[in-house]
Amino acid sequence: MIEIQNINKTFNPGTVNEVKALCDVTCTIDEGSFVVLLGTNGSGKSTLLNAVAGNFLPDSGKITLDAIDITRMPEHKRAKYIGRVFQNPFSGTAPDMSIAENITLAAKRGLHRSLGWALPKTAIEEFREKVRPLNMGLEDRLDSPIGKLSGGQRQALTLLMATWLKPKLLLLDEHTAALDPKTASKVIQLTKEVVEKEKLTTMMVTHSMQQAVNLGDRILMLHNGRIVYEFNGQEKQRLKSNDLLALFDQIRRKDQIDATTADMIGHLYI
Amino acid sequence: MSLLIGAITIGLILALLALGIFISFRIFNFADITAEGSLTLGASISAAMIVAGFNPLLATLVALAGGFIAGALTGIIHTKFEINGLLSGILVMTALYSINLHVMGKSNVPLMSESTVITYFEDLAKWVMPGTETISLLGNSIPAKDIVILASVFVIVSIFGALLYAFFKSNFGTAMRATGNNQQMIRAQGVNTKTMIILGLAVSNALIALSGAILAQFQGFADVQMGIGMLVWGLASVIIGEALINDKSLGFLITGAIFGSVIFRLLVAVALRIGMNPNDLKLITALFVFIALVLPKILKKNRMKGIEIK
Ligand SMILES: Nc1ncnc2c1ncn2[C@@H]1O[C@H](COP(=O)(O)OP(=O)(O)O)[C@@H](O)[C@H]1O
Ligand SMILES: [Mg+2]
Secondary structure, eight states: OOOEEEEEEESSTTSSSHHHHHHEEEEEEEEOOEEEEEEEEEEEHHHHHHHHHSSSSOOOEEEEEEEEEEETTTTTHHHHHHHHEESSSSTTTTTTTHHHHHHHHTTTTTSSOSSSSSSSSHHHHHHHHHGGOOOSGGGGOEEEBBBGOOOHHHHHHHHHHHTTSSSSEEEEEEETTTTTTTHHHHHHHHHHHHHHHHTTTTEEEEEEHHHHHSSSSSEEETTTTEEEEEEHHHHHOOOOOOHHHHHHHHHHHHHHEEEEEEEEHHHOOO | OOOHHHHHHHHHHHHHHHHHHHIIIHHHHHHHHHHHHHHHHHHHHHHHHHHOOHHHHHHHHHHHHHHHHHHHHHHHHHHOOOOHHHHHHHHHHHHHHHHHHEEEEEEEEOOTSSSSSSHHHHHHHHHHHOOOOEEETTTEEEEEHHHHHHHHHHHHHHHHHHHHHHHBBEEEEHHHHHHHHHHHHHHHHOOHHHHHHHHHHHHHHHHHHHHHHHHHHTEEEEEEETTTTHHHHHHHHHHHHHHOOOOOOOHHHHHHHHHHHHHHHHHHHHHTTTTTGGGGGGHHHHOOOOOOOHHHHHHHHHHHHHHHHO
C-alpha cells in the first residue's frame, strides 16, 4: 500500500518561471490496485510519479510505501521497491550495452552487486527463457546492444526489466506514447499480463482514453497539480471514453472562463 | 634496434595511462585532466620514497594509492559539489602541482643511482640468462636486460588489462559502465551513480599514477613537468586503438588502448628519428586527436546529406 499525503512541489520558486506542479496531493493506493492517471499536458502527472520515485524531494508532505517512509529516501535506495518504465524509450535502458547486460543490471535492482561475473552461462539461459514470451525474436539477440532495437522492443524490455524482481510499486509514465499504435497495443497487452499475473500495485499515466477505460480499477484525474476527479470500483467499470472526453472538455472550458475572468479583473485594476 | 625496444617499453608503460584515460573518456564520457597531475604524483611519490630508502615495490604501490585518492577527489568535487567534470579535474590537477613539489622537495629527483623496480627486472635478466649480456635479434645485438625489462613491463600491463576486463565484466563493473551510459536508467536500478563516478575516477587515476611511477623509474628521474600533455597523449592512444581494432566490445577496447599506446610511441620515435622538432610533438599530437575526434562527425554528416538527396 502506498500513501501519499499532502505532497507539494514548486519548481523554480521565487522566479518568473515558478510552477506549482503539485498542490496538496493526497491519495492512498491499496496493495494490488492498478491506478490510471489522466490529465492535460502539464497537469503534474509525471511530477507525481517522479516524486514517488524520488527524482526530487517534495517541498512538503509525506510518502510511505508499505509503511516505510520513503519521503526523504534517495532515488537509488527506493529503487529497491519500485519498478519504472519511462515515456522515452531511451530513458529506461543503457543503449551501448547488450540486452543481456541490461537485464542482468535489472535482475540485481536494489541488491548487492558483487565482483563476481555478471553474465554466467546459466544466467543467459534464464534470460533467454524469460525474453522469449515477448515474441519479438529478442531471445536470439541477447548480445546485441539495446540501442539497435526499436522503441517498442526497448519498452517491452524495460517493462520486463522493471518487473524482473517483483516491485512493491510499478510506475508507468506514458510508456506507450512514443510508439506506433500497433506496437503500443502490444506493450499494453504485456503490461496487462504482468500486472495481473504478479498482482502488481501500479500507477500508470496515459493520455489514451481507451487505455484508461480498459485498464486498471481506478482513475485519478489531475489538473493544475491537484487531483480533481476520481473514479473507483463500479463507477470506473461503467466509465466510457466519451465520458472522459466530456470531462476534459469541461475542465478546458472552466480554464477558459478562469482566464477570461482574470483578464477582466486585470483590466479593471491595472 | 635498441631505440625501438626502448620506445616499445615506454609505450607499454604509458599503456597504463591509456587504460586510465579509457575509463574516464570512454566509460564516463569526459576527458579527466586530473591525469596530468596524477601521472606526476605517481612519479613524485615513488621517486621520493625510493630516495628516502623505502622498498621500490612499496613506493610504487603507495604511488598507485596516491592516484586513487586524487581521482576520488575529482569525483567528489564533481558529484557532491556539482562542479563541472572538466573544472573539477583542473582544480585537482592544479592543486597536485604544488603537492608534487612538496612530495619531491624540488622540481626534479634523479633515480639513476637508486635501486628501483627496473633494477629488479635487471636482476631477473641475470637470473634467467646468466652470463648473457646481449642477444642478437634480426642481426642486431641488444642488451639482454632491455628485453627482460620489456617483457616484464608487458606482463605487468597484461595483468592490469586483464584485471580491468574482469572488473568491468563483474556485476559491480557492469553497473559502473551503465552509469557512464545512462545515469537515469541505472539509478532506477538502485545504483548510487555518485559513488560509481567517484570510484571509477579513482581507479582511472590509480592506473595513471602507476604508469607515472614506473615511467620515472624506467627513465631514471621524476620531474614536476612530466604530466603536461599526457591527457591528450592518452586520448591519442585510445583513439588509435579503436581505429586499429574495429570492435567495440570491452576486451578489444582494452587491448586496443594498450596497443594504441605502443603504436603511438613508435610513431613518435620514428617522427623524431626522421628529424621532427621535439618541440612540435605536443602540437602535432593535439592536431591528431582533434582530427580523430572531428573526422567521424564529418563522415556521419556527409552520409546523412547523402540520404537527404536520395
Ligand atoms: N524539472 C522541472 N523543472 C521545472 N519545471 C518542471 C519540471 N518538471 C516539470 N515541470 C513543470 O511542472 C508542470 C507539470 O509537469 P509534468 O508533471 O511533466 O506534466 P504532465 O502532467 O504533462 O506529465 C509543468 O508546467 C512543467 O513545465
Ligand atoms: Mg508527463
